[in-house]
Amino acid sequence: MNAAYFQMFARYSQWANAHIIAACDTLDQIDLDAPREAFFPSIMKTLNHLLVGDTLWMARLRGEILQMGLADTPWPLYDDYKAARIAVDDSMINYVDTLDDAALADVLTYKNVAGVTYATPRNVIMGHVFNHQTHHRGQLHSQLISAGHPSLEIDMIYFARLKGYSQ
Incomplete structure (x- = not known):
């Protein structure tokens, strides 16, 4: 995979997350916290898991150590989550824009949340x-439908067509 591929995916992620945010903007905090079918039992818990994962990975990629659990809910209020999500998406784009093919091939040594050391390109x-984002956005999509929101069109191909990645 080359750098341009991941630059496209960072922008797709931001675009898809903006659609999730727009859908969540139509719900109140009670609906966001209500029990829903998925691995994480509410929209807010699923949103938080995604953002915790992205925050942890971005810290690792930058050589930072950050302690968070994958089921933590550091942004229990939607407005706080929304601001953090937008900031992390911007940060991911800025990060991947600094990478070239050689940097992508580098092996990163890091510790996971259990403290186990891994080395991964x-x-x-x-x-x-x-x-991982796509996996959990699928769960969010289902949770949003159960909250009464219409289906979202956030497949990668829609983004690619819109932004000229597919001719």
Whole structure:
């Protein structure tokens, strides 16, 4: 994978997250916290898990140590979550824009949340980050439908067509 590929995915992620945010903007905090079917049992808990994961990975990629649990809810209020999500999406774009193909091939050594040390190429990590987001955005999509929101069109192909990545 080359740097341009991950730059496209960072922008897709920001775009898809903006659609999730727009859908969540139509709900009140009670609806966001209400029990829903998915691995994380509410929209807010699923949103938080995604943002915790992205925050942890961005810290690791920058060589920072950050202690958070994958089920933590550091942004229990939607407005706080929304501000943090927008900031992290901007940060991810800024980060991937600094990478070249050689940097993506570099191996990063880091500790996971359990303290186990791993060494993984950056391109594999970046692939995981964007795949993880897609996985949980699918769960959010289902949770939003259960909250009465219409289905979202956030597949990658819609973004690619809109932004000229597919001709």
